[in-house]
Amino acid sequence: MNMAFYDRVSAELADIDAQGLTKPERVIASRQGPVISVNGRDVLNFCANNYLGLAGDERVVQAGIKAQEKWGAGTASVRFICGTLEIHKELERAIADYLGFEDAILFAAAFDANGGIFEPLFGAEDAIVSDSLNHASIIDGVRLSKAQRYRFANSDMADLEAKLKEARAAGARNIIIATDGAFSMDGYIGKIDQIRALADQYEALIMVDDCHATGFLGPKGKGSFAHCGVEVDFVTGTFGKALGGAMGGFICARKNVVELLKQRARPYLFSNALAPAVCGSSLEAIRIASGEEGDKLRTQLFANAARFRSAMAEAGFDLLPGEHPIIPVMLGDAKLAQDMAARLLELGVYVIGFSFPVVPRGQARIRTQMSAAHTFEQIDAAVAAFTQAGKELGVI
Structure with a gap:
């Protein structure tokens, strides 16, 4: 047995504790x-x-129980192998309609949604321009893509424009600006309206992670982009916060984008389908949040x-x-x-x-x-x- 490894782990834990x-x-x-x-x-x-206080709401709880009673604990595999349940399609339709998109794709976690969006859609000829305070899942998702990477200072529009100019000068085929809609450690709301203006100027796409916005920010809780009165190309989000508090993530986008993600997004292809109980609870939470x-x-x-x-x-x-x-x-x-x-x-x-x-x-x-x-x-x-x-x- 390699005790040196375990001794190193113990020493690192002790150092973490010593630093508080x-x-x-x-x-x-x-x-x-x-x-x-x-x-x-x-x-x-x-x-x-x-x-929204829905994680322990009895209606949300009972909706999850009812879904599990009908559909069981789960599909026992990924959707393309063991099949898509009707309740998965219902939830995809519900979240897309709620946020105003053509379609949506479900993931086991919001981390997986951010981990799965970039690699299938953007290659070495493309560029990703990412906010410096973006969630770790966006950072990891960007790393999986072969696209060129640029980072701009948090919500600094002058720096964002400089990076967009740099990407365009480098001959990027497509540019996508990636940002949190609301930054989870600081509570800052992204300047999505100003990002939209720059995206239009430099012909860039916009991806917004609205995990800390969907359900409560903007008109009807549609998110940060609605709060700022603009449209974006992709929204990633979660059912693990305002919309029921369980787990699971999604990407909302145009229908052809969702179709490609279902063919190529690795977290979707290689992770079990979202549990029916989570789908049921999330559907009820969306019903409440949207009314x-x-x-x-x-x-x-x-x-x-x-x-x-x-x-x-x-x-x-x-x-x-x-x-x-x-x-x-x-x-x-x-x-x-x-x-x-x-x-x-x-x-x-x-x-x-x-x-x-x-x-x-x-x-x-x-x-x-x-x-x-x-x-x-x-x-x-x-x-x-x-x-x-x-x-x-x-x-x-």
Whole structure:
């Protein structure tokens, strides 16, 4: 047995812990919601991507159960081998119609959607221009493509234009601009309208990852591009956040693009089909999100975000600016972020400290996330706990 390897793994874990970068695994003994059970007691949950509060919604749960009762646990293989269930087609049609696209393709995870979009569509003659703060899945997806790669500073339109000029000068056949619709670590909303203008000027395509936008940002929750009032060529997204909170990803695009992806996208061809229970829950979540109830939930979500942001700023915390329900509380030091999260859990608030490599060194934080399911009383209680912990640890 090669013990040197295992000794090296142990040493690396010890080094991670010494730097205060260990990410603890906390076990939840309840459904996802504004209040969850951790370590035998109920605590306020302020770190889930449960934007519309649908992850534990009984209608969403029962829709998933009903789908599993009809279709079973799954297809036991990939779709082109064991077949596509009717519910897969129903979900593809539902998400495409909801977001205003011709067609959609499902993936086992949103990571797979971003991992599968570039390689089949763009070759060595093409160029991908990617935002520097894009999600890791976009970065990995770009790496799989043989296309030329360019990176522009986060939401910096002058730098984006410079990279577009460079790609055009290099003779790129097709150029695609890839960006998060909302950047998950900072809560910044992408400047999709300005990207659209540059894309039109330089005849580029646009791909937007709307995992942190679909369901709640823009009219009817259609996403960041709708929020900015423009159209894009490709949208990738997830059913694991606002639209039910389970898992699974998708790409929405023109029909011929989806047809090619179903022939060539490796994560689609070599991963099991999305579980029927996930499809059923996601369909119900889309039904809720796209209707009048969805409008009410979105109104409540952004009211909650505004209340929390205002109170935390008044208490003296350093917050990143924005309007998104992701509200990062900046602390700087990784160990301080872990200590703050641990103290808040003692005070009855469940949050997580974010540090390198999830965020850059020196930018450790607690990324709080608002939900439409939170009440004002819960938000005020969370602010009070943050204030107490912040004073104890010398943050404010």
